[in-house]
Amino acid sequence: LAARLQGLDKPTVWQEFSPLAVEHQAVNLGQGFPDWDPPLFVQQAMRNAIDPAQARHANQYARPNAHLPLATVLAEDYSSRWPQVDLNPATQVATAVGCTNVLYCTLQALVGVGDQVILLEPAFDIYASQVRMAGGTPVYVPLRPTGHVHEGASQAFSLDLNELEAAVTPNTKVLILNTPHNPTGKIFSRDELEGIAAIVQKHPQLTIISDEVYEHILFDPAHEPHISMATILFDQTLTLSSSGKTFSCTGWKVGWAVGPPHLVQAVVAVQQWVNFSAPTPNQDAIAQALVEARQPFQGYDSYYAYLADEYLRKRGILVEALEAAGMTPIVPPGGFFIMADTITAAMPTNPMPRDWALSRWLTKEVGVTAIPPSAFYSEENVPLAQNLLRFAFCKGDDTLREAQTRLATYF
Ligand code: PMP
Numbered sequence: 001l002a003a004r005l006q007g008l009d010k011p012t013v014w015q016e017f018s019p020l021a022v023e024h025q026a027v028n029l030g031q032g033f034p035d036w037d038p039p040l041f042v043q044q045a046m047r048n049a050i051d052p053a054q055a056r057h058a059n060q061y062a063r064p065n066a067h068l069p070l071a072t073v074l075a076e077d078y079s080s081r082w083p084q085v086d087l088n089p090a091t092q093v094a095t096a097v098g099c100t101n102v103l104y105c106t107l108q109a110l111v112g113v114g115d116q117v118i119l120l121e122p123a124f125d126i127y128a129s130q131v132r133m134a135g136g137t138p139v140y141v142p143l144r145p146t147g148h149v150h151e152g153a154s155q156a157f158s159l160d161l162n163e164l165e166a167a168v169t170p171n172t173k174v175l176i177l178n179t180p181h182n183p184t185g186k187i188f189s190r191d192e193l194e195g196i197a198a199i200v201q202k203h204p205q206l207t208i209i210s211d212e213v214y215e216h217i218l219f220d221p222a223h224e225p226h227i228s229m230a231t232i233l234f235d236q237t238l239t240l241s242s243s244g245k246t247f248s249c250t251g252w253k254v255g256w257a258v259g260p261p262h263l264v265q266a267v268v269a270v271q272q273w274v275n276f277s278a279p280t281p282n283q284d285a286i287a288q289a290l291v292e293a294r295q296p297f298q299g300y301d302s303y304y305a306y307l308a309d310e311y312l313r314k315r316g317i318l319v320e321a322l323e324a325a326g327m328t329p330i331v332p333p334g335g336f337f338i339m340a341d342t343i344t345a346a347m348p349t350n351p352m353p354r355d356w357a358l359s360r361w362l363t364k365e366v367g368v369t370a371i372p373p374s375a376f377y378s379e380e381n382v383p384l385a386q387n388l389l390r391f392a393f394c395k396g397d398d399t400l401r402e403a404q405t406r407l408a409t410y411f
């Protein structure tokens, strides 16, 4: 193996816990993917994409930048949500194979050997590995658990701006931000984003990659609105998102980057050599779905309002299940994961990190699978995760209730 893969060739947390759940017939609240099909209008859009009668001509290579119908609707959507921004679909939208692949292309474009990338921990596990594959070094700034963890309040994880500022060096090229956040569900407040922007502005070599894949899964938008960093610091921010969470089609892998032309073109410069272009039918289907999603849906003002309300109900079921099991769920304002304080969950001692051991034990003995959040921390900060577990609620109501029954029977 090439040196840059050193330490990266072991199985990921997903490869351990999804098969373990199957082996023990556990209710899998681990890996985050919906266990239902995409809505009918989204399914129909995929059929339309390849139907000759629809003449959408979506079977050949797309432009390396993006399939133009998708770039056009994304430019419209972001321009209507972001005041003072009018995105040009030809130069300010890039697509790739899911947000994962957009991030890969972006990091390959912006990060070289010896460069540093700041990650706010816990951080989605692909970030650190992709930084290393680009030759860069991850620099970790933890979101520190506050006293609110024990109250289950969403402001339980806080960013110390002084700590962030101290981590920036002349070699820092990228800061990866994720809001709404996986795994905590935290939504960064305007104050926090402005504080981050003030630091980044002092360093012109620095770009913020803002991963906003959970942008439409919001529970209390009046109180805790999702704010895109691009609306605060457009010129130094590349915003990433994808269709997987929004349309419950994680396997379709359509992701995008929007932002200033020089950053978008940097992504394209890599993408043209990595994939040349992302699959055209998938991009075309998402272009149609994004148009349809603006319309009233099942009694809601839009598909987005429906989606948020569905997840609100599911969040409620999982909160109840975790509380009944004596855990303290940290109720998230966005996304589809709950971090729970498991301090009260007794289990046999084990030499591994406690959260990892507890997760294996829960799968085998209780029949419920969660993800140990230490997978989202650097080695030095693994202790911050020891009393936490991440549970996904992007699952059918019956599945969530079955988890509740199993937890209640055991605890
Ligand atoms: N970013 C975050 C924060 C995620 O949770 C996920 C989930 N897979 C991704 C990126 C990847 O998105 P995609 O499936 O579009 O590659």
Ligand code: GLN
Residues within 6 Å of the ligand: 014, 030, 031, 032, 033, 182
């Ligand atoms: N984003 C999802 C999660 O955090 C899935 C991760 C993956 O499959 N790489 O559970």
